[in-house]
Amino acid sequence: MPELPEVQTVVNHIREDLVGEQIIGIESIWPKVLHNFKPEDLIKKNIDTHIEDVKRRAKFIIIQLPDFIIAIHLRMTGKLYFLNQNELPKHASATLQLKSKKTLVFEDVRKFGRFYLYKDLEPINERHGPEPLDESFTSGLLMDILSTKKRNIKALLLDQSVVAGLGNIYVDEGLWMSGIHPNSISNAIPKTKIIKLHRSIQTILMDAIAAKGTTIIDFSVNGESGKYADQLRIFGKAGEPCQKSKNKIKKIRVAGRGTYFCSKCQHLYLTSCD
DNA sequence: AGGCGTTCCTGGGGGC
DNA sequence: TGCCCCCAGGAACGCC
Numbered sequence: 001m002p003e004l005p006e007v008q009t010v011v012n013h014i015r016e017d018l019v020g021e022q023i024i025g026i027e028s029i030w031p032k033v034l035h036n037f038k039p040e041d042l043i044k045k046n047i048d049t050h051i052e053d054v055k056r057r058a059k060f061i062i063i064q065l066p067d068f069i070i071a072i073h074l075r076m077t078g079k080l081y082f083l084n085q086n087e088l089p090k091h092a093s094a095t096l097q098l099k100s101k102k103t104l105v106f107e108d109v110r111k112f113g114r115f116y117l118y119k120d121l122e123p124i125n126e127r128h129g130p131e132p133l134d135e136s137f138t139s140g141l142l143m144d145i146l147s148t149k150k151r152n153i154k155a156l157l158l159d160q161s162v163v164a165g166l167g168n169i170y171v172d173e174g175l176w177m178s179g180i181h182p183n184s185i186s187n188a189i190p191k192t193k194i195i196k197l198h199r200s201i202q203t204i205l206m207d208a209i210a211a212k213g214t215t216i217i218d219f220s221v222n223g224e225s226g227k228y229a230d231q232l233r234i235f236g237k238a239g240e241p242c243q244k245s246k247n248k249i250k251k252i253r254v255a256g257r258g259t260y261f262c263s264k265c266q267h268l269y270l271t272s273c274d
Numbered sequence: 275a276g277g278c279g280t281t282c283c284t285g286g287g288g289g290c
Numbered sequence: 291t292g293c294c295c296c297c298a299g300g301a302a303c304g305c306c
Contacts, residue, residue: 001299075300110283151276
């Protein structure tokens with residue numbers, strides 16, 4: 001399940017080859033993959049324009065052209081990479097044909113991933129919170145966010161309109177590292193713990209990007225895959241001993257998601273005491 | 275406001 | 291071995 005580090009890894013991987021390219025065709029093999037446009041709409045707009053930049057915002061891959069953007073969301077199983085054989089993979093949802101004869105393929109087993117055509121980032125910005133690795137995302141900002149809401153902390157951190165880019169894996173990791181029970185109520189968490197949570201989120205995301213993510217991402221020929229899986233401390237480890245307390249890691253359901261935690265290390269804050 | 279259920283999908287795991 | 295059932299989950303949406 002691609003989250004911020006996995007999306008950043010994809011961007012880092014394809015960016016150099018894509019900047020300066022021209023898109024000469026788009027094929028939607030699974031028609032629903034194009035959420036708000038048709039292939040002709042894109043081609044009409046695209047004559048003689050070059051890709052200016054490829055970047056990430058929240059969990060979107062942003063292909064920036066002079067007058068519009070293509071935003072790609074991988075959802076659960078989306079993969080975006082340059083095709084280097086003749087036949088398309090079994091679960092190809094769409095392809096972008098480039099002037100250099102390269103083909104960018106979007107492969108997506110569960111077909112949740114989508115392409116969006118927008119004038120600019122505004123439609124994405126208006127439904128997304130701050131980037132957790134931005135300078136503007138301070139511990140003070142996180143404190144404001146948590147204290148002004150009375151919400152389940154895991155649900156809140158998964159909410160893209162509150163903080164952008166976090167998903168199930170990195171939320172569990174962050175809550176474990178900062179010693180906060182996933183069922184805690186946001187405005188009951190003490191300040192010192194919020195500072196710890198802030199630092200944990202940033203550390204975990206940076207380490208995961210450095211390791212090229214957790215999810216196995218097939219980059220075609222060299223089959224590069226994320227190595228952060230080796231560094232996970234809590235996610236997917238039900239029944240194993242916690243690294244800190246040796247207590248048995250539990251799996252429960254929080255905010256509709258499978259949630260891993262250590263009942264000894266992670267304190268449940270339900271009512272404000274300061 | 276916020277929690278919860280539903281929808282979209284398919285591969286894979288559990289149970290028998 | 292084989293088959294069926296159900297689950298996993300990001301985000302949008304509707305309902306209470």
